[in-house]
Amino acid sequence: MSEKSHDIKSEIKIYYYVFGALIFFSALTVGVSYIHFGLIIGITVALLIALVKGSLVASHFMHLKSEKKLVYFVLIMTVIFFLSMMTLFIASFYDVPEGLKFLDKEKGKTIKQQLPNHHEEKKH
Amino acid sequence: MDHAHHDSHLLPFWRKYIFSTDHKMIGFQYGFTALFFLLFGFGLMMLMRWQLAYPEQPVPFIGKFFSDDTMPGGVMLPEFYNQLGAMHGTIMVFLGIVPILVGAFGNFVIPLQVGAPDMAFPRLNMASYWLYFLGGVVMLISFFLPGGAASSGWTSYAPLSVIATSGQTFWIIGMAFLIQSSLLGALNIIVTIFQLRAKGLTFFRLPFFIWAQLVTAFLLVLAFPPLLAAAILQLMDRIAHTSFFMPSGLIVSGQPLEVSGGGSVLLWQHLFWFLAHPEVYVLILPAMGIIAEIIANNTRKPLWGYKSMVYSVVFLGFLSFIVWAHHMYLTGMGTVISAFFQATTMIISIPSVVILTALFISLWGGSIRFNVAMLFALAFLPMFGIGGLTGLPLGLATPDIHLHDTYYVIGHFHYIVAPGTIFAIFAGIYYWFPKATGRKMNEFFGHLHFWPSLIFMNGVFMPMFLQGLAGVSRRLYDGGAQYVYAQEVLHWNEFMSWSAWLLGLAQIPFIINFIISLFYGKKVESDNPWQATTLEWQTPTPPGHGNFLTEPVVYRGPYEYSVPNAPKDFVTQNDPIELEIK
């Protein structure tokens, strides 16, 4: 019985460490946003940090690191279908027949790049 | 565990029949409600078919009961025709078929077939039913709004649906209720199947019906939420005047629309079809499950290729998530992405064919009993075959250019759902009626129901392929009359309408049979009148609260029919007898 309470006490300690890590990464997220990467790198960095934070919450608070196979299976299926959904949405957007107006196929960029864009104009 | 004597009969009326948490009662609730909606949705279509057969003629007998907003002088307005069309689809799919397959058959049969006392979450089950009921009420009320019900197709494409009358808002709200109901119900089914299986009931001993319901439940859980997201976005567009789906520069009735613009019309289509494609597998998988049970039972043989069927249904479920844009070939997608969806769509036909073939081959060498359930099950096979095969030119992007949004599509999917799924539903009702009520339905009336239904189903839907190939578009109020190229196939409209009305008449023997057999049907002499192997037949009839008298233990697979050296031509799953394998 005392072994179990020792276990839970050390688990509680880990929760506090994770809390600290989450606060650190949150500060990092805000801090990094002041550095002026381009949009793509900015998104990647932000998402990476969010993924780290999310994994901490999922594996420790939600006990996922010691969960059962069936739960992993359900979650992996979910992630696969979510990613497929997002990827295919984006792919359908970019793959269009030649001559379609809004996509400047020559430069491989969308015409919107030629218009005033807040990201390039604004000085941070 | 002596369940059958639980004092459920001491529950007050409203706890026993209205707010029941017993899966069998909830199954009945779903069943009766869904049968009503199926009939109602069918009625909507019979009304539409009058307009198609006799355009601009007053509807006889009942025309005078309709308001001037819908049918002045009994003549259908185009706006009303569109409402009938949109609501026919919505009601049949979401208020009829899915609730009866998953809510009624799923709830009633699954706990019994896995040897459980109830579903995993009985109160959640009750909540699911009432959410469905509320959704149905909201949908029905919408007919009485100024401007009438939703009229932008069951697909509710933007931007038309965003600027449509208030019926569309009710459609969205109704769908939100229905989606929640399905989600919670599917969750319940998955947990029940994984957690409450009887001892010895390993996965490859599960009846195919259970596998089909399990895959269906996963489809519902993972595919419905994006439609809920889309519904929220469309609601925002309609009520808060956002522009999720409203493109810039849209002109309506000569006036530019006062919205911020910048939205994507295709976003709605992607989100909608992300659900709606898996949804069609929700419509067929449980039906295949029902047919499999009935075929095994009435051929007195194990299913041929059970394992292939299981692998196929799982593979099909997985693939169904990545085929959806074959509904969007004509939206301006490029060749690469179209080729991707075409490939996945072609591949997904394979597991369907495997399942259908296995069911066909299961008939070979069987001692076939031609009761009414089996008649419907046998008819299902070629009818679903026609539906499936006619899907091939639709799944290929190039012929789809000609066939998209024509009557060919309507013919294709109706063959699958009408003489496909609905026949499976009828089969299931005739089959499980004795277990649910302790009485059999009348076989003669069953024949009166079956034969005309089979004939008239084909009468309604076969000519649609001809009209579609000739280029007649869907959702046309005049049935194609305005198009020069359609003139030669227009005469089929009258033929199809009469087939539809006669099909309606053919349901009367079923309705009479169903209601009268509930009270006066011939009582069954045993708990297992079909001499079936699966666990639901090893309970008292009808099963009491808790279902099984003693906790069932499973020793063998689900289709041990005609086992050599066995004392009878079937061995039930929970029969401990040890048989020598010769």
Add this chain to the structure above:
Amino acid sequence: MDTIPFTVQPREDTGLFNAKLGIWIFLASEVMLFGGLFSSYVLLRIGSITWPLGSDVLNVPLGALNTIILISSSVTMVLSWAALKEKNLNKFRFNLWATILLALAFMVVKSFEYGAKFSHGIFPKESTYFAIYFTLTGLHAFHVLGGVVVNSYLLGPGTKMWKTDPERFVNRIEVAGLYWHFVDLVWIFLFPILYLL
């Protein structure tokens, strides 16, 4: 109800009790719901001609504060479950109270933010950016409220089960916690995407 097996004890082959599997399946559906909205965000953004930088139009300090608030509430939630494992009812109560109060604080900050926008005449219809901002955060806030309701019930009348069926009560707190951590998880992604990018 007590005739249904595995409501408390896990089933041997799956290793789970029923509600644990149930809540994970529910969370899977929630991932698809927010995922659908995130996918919409992406599609709308890549198709748009202009898109404001989040930090230009939203209050980053308030958003960061809300992030800290929600993360803290996640910690207190798991601590309340751990307290029950230690059989410390007072610690459980304290931590669940903290969770609820932090959640309400989140809602207060959120209403400040919304109020500020509305008073400047900025509503969802202003632009596609604000439309998705209000919808995503609005749906998230709706889920926060749902969590508050569930946790309040568990702290209030629900605690009776600690006397009658303690193990089942601990499971309930764990399941409620899973939901609550998910709400936190969504915000962890929402915050940088909407406020910083």
